[in-house]
Amino acid sequence: MPVFDDTAFALLAGLLGLTVGSFLNVVIHRLPRMMEAQWAAQAAEIEGREAPPAEPYDLLRPGSRCPACAAPIAARHNVPVLSYLALRGRCARCAAPISPRYPLVEALTGVLSAWTALHLGWGPAGAAALVLVWYLVALGFIDADTTLLPDSMTLPLLWMGLLLNLRGVFVPLPEAVIGACAGYLSLWLIYWAFKLSTGREGMGYGDFKLLAALGAWLGWKSLLPIVLLSSLAGAVIGSALILLARRGRNVPMPFGPYLAIAGFLTLLYGRPLLGAFALA
Numbered sequence: 001m002p003v004f005d006d007t008a009f010a011l012l013a014g015l016l017g018l019t020v021g022s023f024l025n026v027v028i029h030r031l032p033r034m035m036e037a038q039w040a041a042q043a044a045e046i047e048g049r050e051a052p053p054a055e056p057y058d059l060l061r062p063g064s065r066c067p068a069c070a071a072p073i074a075a076r077h078n079v080p081v082l083s084y085l086a087l088r089g090r091c092a093r094c095a096a097p098i099s100p101r102y103p104l105v106e107a108l109t110g111v112l113s114a115w116t117a118l119h120l121g122w123g124p125a126g127a128a129a130l131v132l133v134w135y136l137v138a139l140g141f142i143d144a145d146t147t148l149l150p151d152s153m154t155l156p157l158l159w160m161g162l163l164l165n166l167r168g169v170f171v172p173l174p175e176a177v178i179g180a181c182a183g184y185l186s187l188w189l190i191y192w193a194f195k196l197s198t199g200r201e202g203m204g205y206g207d208f209k210l211l212a213a214l215g216a217w218l219g220w221k222s223l224l225p226i227v228l229l230s231s232l233a234g235a236v237i238g239s240a241l242i243l244l245a246r247r248g249r250n251v252p253m254p255f256g257p258y259l260a261i262a263g264f265l266t267l268l269y270g271r272p273l274l275g276a277f278a279l280a
Contacts, residue, residue: 010118013130017113018080020134021106026059028105028141032148034058068096080106109137112264119268124169129267131160132217136260139210143256149206154213161216171219179215183223184208207255214263222266225273229262230255 034057044051055062064073071093077083084103091098112133120126135157143149158180165176187208194202215223238253266273 006118006121009122009126010114013117013126014110014114017130017134018106018110020113021109021137022078022080022102024109024134024138024141025102025105026064027138028145030057030059031150031152032142032146035148035150035152066091066094066096069094080110105137105141109134112137116268124164124167128160128164128169132157132267133264136263140257140260143206143254147204147252147254149204149210149256151206151209154206154209158209158213158216161213161218164217165219170217171221175219175221176216179218179220179223180212181215182220183215184212186223186227187211203255207259210256210259210263214259214266218263218266218270221274222270225270226259226262226266229265229273230258233261234258 037054037057041051064078065071066073068091071091074092077087077092081103084098084100087098089098089100090096113130116129116133117126120129135153139149139153142153161170162173162176162180165171165173170176171179187203191201191203191208194200211223211226214226218226234253234255237258241253
């Protein structure tokens with residue numbers, strides 16, 4: 001008998017997702033800056049210089065502060081979504097506006113978590129899928145902001161997929177291993193074909209690793225739907241940005257968010273998608 005029925009699991013996952021979404025805001029904001037600090041320290045070491053002293057800065061330190069007045073954010077003002085609404089989107093101390101992106105990430109993570117739990121139900125696949133969804137949310141926003149997909153996230157995600165599929169949680173292990181290899185190599189080949197024909201880089205190595213991770217979780221049969229769906233999403237959203245936001249055609253467009261969207265859809269609706277491609 002299951003510990004939770006599907007509705008209870010979805011409700012619990014949604015509430016947990018709101019809390020995780022609050023932490024993902026920290027990851028999205030701080031991880032790229034932590035990487036930049038690490039690169040600067042490595043550059044200083046190579047050049048024989050001492051890196052300038054810096055205060056501890058990681059995912060836990062310092063505590064959350066208002067970017068305008070540096071006032072610490074009290075726990076009662078850090079409740080996902082509700083605090084933003086209660087404060088009307090402004091700092092409790094200086095009334096500086098708070099970016100609506102913060103409650104958006106929290107609400108999105110909560111909704112996607114509940115949706116995933118309701119679709120997959122309570123069990124190893126449902127619980128593991130929540131972790132994958134949280135990673136995809138963070139990676140999608142980081143790439144959208146910085147055009148970076150950190151190895152510190154994509155590589156553990158790949159290994160998690162392979163380890164889960166040791167027991168066939170999503171697909172048999174051979175399909176997962178082939179999925180990881182084929183996911184990386186397929187985009188690597190596209191990258192070099194584009195670069196050799198145009199002299200320009202069409203995507204980054206982080207995209208290869210993210211698709212490899214999705215292949216490790218969902219198997220090699222999922223790769224074609226993921227690539228096609230991500231390309232379709234990129235074409236539609238990219239065209240909208242060019243037309244509505246007047247974004248230049250030469251401005252680099254991150255591919256990670258579209259891989260994340262496609263990976264999420266394939267996670268939940270993989271069987272119908274594979275059936276459409278006669279791969280099921």
